[in-house]
Amino acid sequence: MVEDLFEQACERLHNNDYKVTRQREIILYTFMANSARHLSAEDVFLLLKDQHSDIGLATVYRTLDILSELGVIHRNDFGDGKYRYEITNEDAHPHHHHLICLDCGSVAEFDDYLLESLEAQISKKNNFKVKYHNLKFYGYCQKCSEKT
Template structure:
């Protein structure tokens, strides 16, 4: 984790920002809960556990700065809540998500599935793509198995 924090610190410095203690506390929470797709409020509550002096407004400003610098991505899965996801280091694009409509679980696909689609869009629509996001909404494998088990019991 320390090497990742050091790289984020360098990213901030390259844009003339410092990794203040408040920003570091926020980054640490995001790293510790990387799979969780936390909302700003979730991040704040976790930051507050370790650093009670840090306020909600500071966490919001930090998340917005990290989003602006493309260190984190701000995402919405259709539930009206913005969530924050650390961008995979060295990734050319944002990773994809699978959102379960039954249990709400969010799984990630790290593999970029849209390379060919991007080429077609750029060629046919003369549109220069800078990034993309793909979210699939459906039923996760856990819920599918749970539903299969219920139907077997009947």
């Protein structure tokens, strides 16, 4: 199952004329090992620093671009000035959206089955071909609510 994700990613690289390089493999494994987190480019770079200090920051950025273009990872913008990525795994963790705490910055998740019908309505009403949507709720998580 986990291996499937890796194999699938390599296949996508191959099918799109990208080479399966050591650096790309390592970055892929990093996302698989941190599937619960939302990693920025620098997060990834720092995670590699000990074991793979030869991998440059620019390579991390380029790899994140390619992997998100291929849908292997998903790019999020939580409004904190940097993009954050998470591995895509529709089986174990289907399409979802985010709850962002305005106080501590923590990110929780919720699934979005409720949005499907809304998307159809919007498309029809506005003559707009929706490809994807993006929904974020900002507020205060339980911990931060209790603090005050």
